[in-house]
Amino acid sequence: MTPTNPFSANEVEASFGGRYVFGSELRVGGQGVVYRAKRVRLPDGSACSDEVALKLHLDAKQDKRVEREIEAMKYLRHPALATLLEEGTISIAGKQTRYIAWEFIEGEPLDLRLSRGAVTEHDAIRIARDVTSAIVALWAKHIVHRDIAPKNIMIKPDGSAILIDLGGARHLDNTSITAAGMTFGTPGYFSPEQFRAERALTSASDVFTLAVVLLECLLGHHPTNHDQHQLATSPPSSNSLVPGAGQEFRETINQMLQLRAAFRPPADKVLITFQRLAK
């Protein structure tokens, strides 16, 4: 069944007391609805002019996840991470609803871009550089994104990439939030340790998943056709899948795809490589 938005645009706009001018509905999903909007006043009443993606969280069962996302992003500012501008709870048509206003990112999600085919190696390296820099920034705060997938990477018109949706991000202090035996993320993009439902993940998990995304960028399709078992037991090699790609890029991807997390290069070292390759 296709999810529907239970609120009319007028109801939503009215609930914010005119602080936001609502535009188009960008996405409706099981967890919520995202509008493009313009914030014209801050909560304290002072004037502003911010283009935002305003997300209303409609599933109360996801409250903990939303809280985590807020906690993760509240004080984090990074060019490759979406910026959280405002969050709170508002009554819409009598229903208490959690909302987050994100900086609006002009561009398109990577999954949409890949539906048209592979990207060039140069573009893939830029994506690699930007997403790795986001992973490094998150890990500096001991946060693991846990859901790096094309749908969560926005490509801006200038080709730079932004990592979005930190709803699954986990801080080391909160390794016990997910129930034992359960894992979070997108099937087809789990690291081996995520697939085993290990709970004490590190940035090495995000590094692995990014490598899967990069292969998908170069191929124009998922490297194992979303066969998660293969990914977690016998990851593909870039040498056979994309032999035409640059040797250092391929080798770095292969290292990122090591089954044993400790054998993967640290995110900060991967970043140095991608920064150099992107020049």
Add this chain to the structure above:
Amino acid sequence: MYFFNARLRFKIRPTPTTIPGSIIAASAISAVDLERRKFGDYGHFKKKLLDPQLYVATVDPALDPDIVARLAAYPWFHGQDVPKYKSGEHGTRTAWKKKHKDSLVSKWTRTVPTTPDAIRKAARAAVEFQLKLGCEGVLLAVPLTTIADQTLQAELDWIEAGIQACVDLKVDCPVYATVALSEAVLHVPALKNPIIHALSNHIASRAELAGAYIVLEQTEPGNYFWNSKDPLMALLVLIDDLVRGAGKKVIVNYVGTFGLVGNAVGAEIWSTGYYLMQRRFSLKGMTGIARPRYHSLALAGDIGVKEDLARIRNAGLADKLMTPTSADAILRTALAHGKDPDSVPEWKYSPNNASAAQEHYLQIVSDTGAKLDTMSLAQRQDWVMRWLTEAVKLVDVIEQKEIVGMATDTSHQKVWLDVFTDWKSYAKQ
């Protein structure tokens, strides 16, 4: 590199091959004594490490109140409010320890601090103490992993607090996260044990850490030699993950001469000592009476001194099984002349007569450690393969001839060889 697992044994007879460093155990020596100890007199303390042993926090005071009294006075347990020793007020340190022992033992909770503030203070205290002592590196205080709980929340909290303390204190020596694993969490196939990979993953991901200090807790307190496959394989996988995978350093302690295998897999430092409590760690048994045991490098084990050595001599196997050192020269001469070990006072099988046996053991481990230090990793692995293969052959020979009893260790050699062989084949993948 071999380090003497001194615990509290500062005075040992010098070995022909200098022992480059030693590890002190908090449970073995009182803080008031340790703080005032002079290290310059002992060559094997040229490099020293202090194991804060937070992993002993659950020890039962009924088992050994002296150990608890010693541990409780360290500020990373519950010792933040331990009265300071002042010679003018308390007289001797012995008097101070006597006065406060009961109170310290009564405060022992058999738990580690759990609130963030308490962990922060305790972790910092452990770092500060080691810095004050002039340690070669800092071993972060981390509790024992006893439950197969994949969150590792307590361990990670302590590691993070320790790292933060090192950052705050501008520590410029290597910092190692203690990985103390109870045997209870290791009896699953090592390659499928998520705890092993999660721990190596976390240590690998922290640039602030030079590596890990690994201790395995043995459930059965009387075993001198680890003889179960999964825990030993877990140790090798952990070392391999950290050294070959993440480029970190590893110190391994309390696995006896299996430390040589750890060294061949990549551990930078391996540590052991002669006595049971120096060879293995068990919460169920921290002390014991020592009788002489004859260590044989060829057998990768100990030979019973009371009866088995003479039987081995009678079977014409002494040359193959005995490892000549200056400490056993008198024993070998006596045996060659048809005498029994009991005729040699230094090797007489009686309680607390283990000085010569200790000297012999330390000569073997320090010599062998130094020998391996001159080799490449591949050469070490070849050496270990030959060593264990030959040891297993010798076990077969003495078992076929039925010449030794229970006092001679023959149950672990095949396990060690199998573990090493399995690891080699795993590492090739």
